[in-house]
Amino acid sequence: KQEVTQIPAALSVPEGENLVLNCSFTDSAIYNLQWFRQDPGKGLTSLLLIQSSQREQTSGRLNASLDKSSGRSTLYIAASQPGDSATYLCAVTVRGTYKYIFGTGTRLKVLA
Amino acid sequence: DTAVSQTPKYLVTQMGNDKSIKCEQNLGHDTMYWYKQDSKKFLKIMFSYNNKELIINETVPNRFSPKSPDKAHLNLHINSLELGDSAVYFCASSHPWRGGDAMNTEAFFGQGTRLTVV
Numbered sequence: 001k002q003e004v005t006q007i008p009a010a011l012s013v014p015e016g017e018n019l020v021l022n023c024s025f026t027d028s029a030i031y032n033l034q035w036f037r038q039d040p041g042k043g044l045t046s047l048l049l050i051q052s053s054q055r056e057q058t059s060g061r062l063n064a065s066l067d068k069s070s071g072r073s074t075l076y077i078a079a080s081q082p083g084d085s086a087t088y089l090c091a092v093t094v095r096g097t098y099k100y101i102f103g104t105g106t107r108l109k110v111l112a
Numbered sequence: 113d114t115a116v117s118q119t120p121k122y123l124v125t126q127m128g129n130d131k132s133i134k135c136e137q138n139l140g141h142d143t144m145y146w147y148k149q150d151s152k153k154f155l156k157i158m159f160s161y162n163n164k165e166l167i168i169n170e171t172v173p174n175r176f177s178p179k180s181p182d183k184a185h186l187n188l189h190i191n192s193l194e195l196g197d198s199a200v201y202f203c204a205s206s207h208p209w210r211g212g213d214a215m216n217t218e219a220f221f222g223q224g225t226r227l228t229v230v
Contacts, residue, residue: 034219038153043116043202043223087153093217098167099145099157100204100219 002027002094004103012109013080021075021106023090028068030092034100035064035075037086044089048075080110115139118203118222125193126230133188133225135203142208143217144186146178149200149224158201161186162208193229200224 003026013019023033031052036044048057048064050073056065063076077084087107091100116137125131137144146158160168164180175191186203202224206217 032217036221041226044155044204044221046218046220049218089155091155091219098143098160098162099170101157102155105153 002101004092004101006090006103006106008106010107014111015082017080018078019080021088023073023103025071025092027094028071030094032093033066033073034091036089038089039086082110082112085109115220116203116205116222118225122226124228127193129193130191133201135186135222137184137205139205141205142183143206145204146188147202195229198227198229200226
């Protein structure tokens with residue numbers, strides 16, 4: 001059974017810091033890994049999708065890496081801003097399951 | 113243009129009532145989902161539909177009945193609402209899974225429906 005864990009559960013940093021969010025999964029036989037952000041009371045916004053054949057994806061100040069063999073993904077946020085404050089979620093897809101399995105989320109607060 | 117839209121955004125109702133949540137996507141996707149986010153913010157799959165056909169029912173009570181009139185719509189009807197049904201319900205869509213593989217599929221989520229049962 002696939003389980004997805006995110007560490008830390010919460011993080012508070014001063015503006016301008018570079019930071020790393022972690023996502024771990026127990027079954028390495030994944031197809032995709034997707035990072036989302038969720039603002040309070042809002043829906044999920046897709047940030048990055050890493051396909052199974054890829055090792056990383058970049059979008060602006062965001063960089064996500066994937067290491068299937070070790071069951072890990074990291075989301076790197078460069079030069080953090082107060083607007084980055086949100087909950088960050090990772091989700092994986094596993095063959096034959098027709099579903100995205102979500103992690104527990106990291107609640108990020110960037111202080112001005 | 114909203115890619116995945118849900119209505120209503122908020123729903124407050126009494127125990128025992130029946131209610132529906134509607135979902136529409138304009139992304140041309142074949143696969144649609146319902147997720148439930150509990151009070152601890154954990155997201156869990158409820159249903160998956162592929163080309164209007166039910167693929168996954170993740171041990172959801174029979175009181176929950178999804179209906180997909182066409183590939184762009186997936187509605188959720190809930191009978192005899194209970195206090196424990198209070199949660200945020202999210203609709204999502206993606207390109208189709210082929211043979212159970214989600215290769216290169218990106219999921220897009222609606223804004224959620226906050227259901228409160230009193």
